[in-house]
Amino acid sequence: MRKKFWFYIFLVTIISCTEPTELKTSDQTIEIQVENAKDAKLSVLYESIEYVLLKNSDEFPLVRPYKFKFSGDLMGIEDTGAEQYVFFDLKGNPRFKLVASGGGPGEFQRTEDFQFSNNEIIVKDPMLSKFLFYDRQGNYLQEEKSRVRTSYFFKNDKLELHYSKNIREHGDFDFYRIENNQIIPIVPSKTFIKDVVFSDINSFMIDTNSESILFKIPYSTRIVFFDSKGEIKDLVEFDFGDKYLSIEEQSKLTPEEKDAKIMKENLVSLGIGSFFPLEGGYLATFGTGYKYSHQVFLDQNFNVKGHYYKIRNDIDRMPIKTVPWFSDDNRIGFYMPSAKFLANYLEKFEIGMSSEPNSNLHQFVEENQYELGEDSYVLTFLKVKKEVFND
Numbered sequence: 001m002r003k004k005f006w007f008y009i010f011l012v013t014i015i016s017c018t019e020p021t022e023l024k025t026s027d028q029t030i031e032i033q034v035e036n037a038k039d040a041k042l043s044v045l046y047e048s049i050e051y052v053l054l055k056n057s058d059e060f061p062l063v064r065p066y067k068f069k070f071s072g073d074l075m076g077i078e079d080t081g082a083e084q085y086v087f088f089d090l091k092g093n094p095r096f097k098l099v100a101s102g103g104g105p106g107e108f109q110r111t112e113d114f115q116f117s118n119n120e121i122i123v124k125d126p127m128l129s130k131f132l133f134y135d136r137q138g139n140y141l142q143e144e145k146s147r148v149r150t151s152y153f154f155k156n157d158k159l160e161l162h163y164s165k166n167i168r169e170h171g172d173f174d175f176y177r178i179e180n181n182q183i184i185p186i187v188p189s190k191t192f193i194k195d196v197v198f199s200d201i202n203s204f205m206i207d208t209n210s211e212s213i214l215f216k217i218p219y220s221t222r223i224v225f226f227d228s229k230g231e232i233k234d235l236v237e238f239d240f241g242d243k244y245l246s247i248e249e250q251s252k253l254t255p256e257e258k259d260a261k262i263m264k265e266n267l268v269s270l271g272i273g274s275f276f277p278l279e280g281g282y283l284a285t286f287g288t289g290y291k292y293s294h295q296v297f298l299d300q301n302f303n304v305k306g307h308y309y310k311i312r313n314d315i316d317r318m319p320i321k322t323v324p325w326f327s328d329d330n331r332i333g334f335y336m337p338s339a340k341f342l343a344n345y346l347e348k349f350e351i352g353m354s355s356e357p358n359s360n361l362h363q364f365v366e367e368n369q370y371e372l373g374e375d376s377y378v379l380t381f382l383k384v385k386k387e388v389f390n391d
Contacts, residue, residue: 027235027237028235028302029236029237030236030237031239031241032238032239032240032296033241034240034243034288034294036307037292037307037308037309038306038307038309039308039309039310039312040306040309040310040311040312041312041314042312042313042314045295045297045306045308045384045388047385048359048383049315049316049320049358049381049383050331050360050381051359051380051381052092052378052381053338053364053372054088054094054338054376054377055088055094056093057371057375060086060094061082061375062082062086062376062377063079063081064079064080064082065077065079065081066201067113067114067201067202067203068326069115069116069326070326070328070329071136073089074116075087075089075328076114078113078114084099084100084111085097085114087121092379095137096138098123098134098138103127103128105143106132106140108127108130108132109128110125110127111123111125112125112126112150115155115203115204119136120134120136120141121133122153122155124151124153129145129146129148131143131144131153131155147176147178148164148176149169150164150167151164151167152165152200152203153204154203158228159213159228159230160177161226161230162176162178163175163200163204163215164176164189165197166195166196166198167195168189174188174189174224175215179230187232190222191219192248192251198217201326202216202274202275203215205277209280209300210277211227211228212225212227214277216274217271218271219247219271220271220272221237221240221244221272222236223235223236223275236302238271238286243268243288244271245262245268259290262289262290266288266289266291266292267289268287270286270287274325276324278330278332278384279329279330280299280389280390281300282300283296283298283332284298285323285324292309292310293309293323294308294309295307295309295311297388298389299389299390315357315358315359316356316361317348320334320382324382328381330384331383331384332381332384333380334379335378335379335380336378337375337376337377337378338373338378339372339373339375342365345361345365352366
């Protein structure tokens with residue numbers, strides 16, 4: 001998964017803050033031995049593969065899709081390249097889109113984050129520092145000001161949380177909770193780099209395993225779990241020992257020295273790449289040496305149940321990325337340009353082949369062969385086997 005820093009002009013906003021609350025957490029450390037990763041076949045970890053084409057690319061074009069979120073039969077995609085949010089059903093049929101149009105009432109200028117909440121869609125605009133609310137058909141309902149300008153957010157009728165994105169408008173903290181119209185700082189930041197945007201493709205997620213709201217802090221090894229009141233339940237940290245090269249350590253090296261060290265020593269350099277709550281446990285991913293992608297399966301108590309890399313697709317033999325981009329229920333997913341997907345397919349197969357067990361690959365290509373060459377995207381969903389979380 002590609003990640004980068006987005007340099008940003010720090011906007012100073014004078015807003016009153018209350019004193020930070022004392023952390024009351026159940027801290028846990030997960031020790032990972034990079035050298036213990038095992039080779040695996042995809043069928044050992046995943047039971048099926050499903051491919052979905054995002055259709056009608058002429059009326060619903062995507063320039064640079066970034067963030068994917070799911071709710072029931074609705075899939076929302078944040079397109080940072082076109083400053084829009086585009087919504088599809090789970091079969092890839094377009095429903096509606098919300099496009100940046102201006103700074104007036106009911107309008108937004110910039111995409112930053114969105115979520116499904118209380119049967120509504122909530123969009124946050126960092127330029128105008130406001131939330132906009134829509135129903136599930138895309139009809140505008142209302143808007144309200146956000147006390148935090150630059151942030152990822154979680155919001156419902158009882159709780160509002162913000163991740164600072166490392167733009168620390170209200171002190172050197174990673175998170176803020178809005179309480180009685182006051183900003184409560186939470187979790188002191190451990191990053192010495194300031195005023196550089198730390199982006200994340202997943203933002204806040206609901207964890208039904210622990211009935212929590214979780215957030216993976218970008219460019220770090222920490223996962224934070226909040227309860228329904230915004231209090232911290234768990235702060236989980238992965239420990240890679242001497243195989244982790246932190247951002248602080250990287251800053252002391254030239255780019256050439258850093259790259260050489262990471263590749264030669266097969267180091268973890270970006271922390272945890274993704275962390276997904278799934279039915280029965282969690283999936284954490286990270287990379288080593290700019291070459292290998294690792295998947296770690298953990299049970300609900302954060303015990304490591306399996307650590308794999310060099311995962312080979314023996315289900316349908318298509319190239320499969322091993323760094324997932326999003327999750328939905330008990331599935332993880334990736335996306336790629338549809339033309340590239342078709343080219344990969346034609347290198348291995350001919351159109352019209354019989355269906356593979358546990359994959360809709362050949363049927364999918366035959367049904368969509370004329371649209372796959374257009375400027376759209378194919379989503380790949382892998383359904384996780386429940387057994388991976390057991391002893």
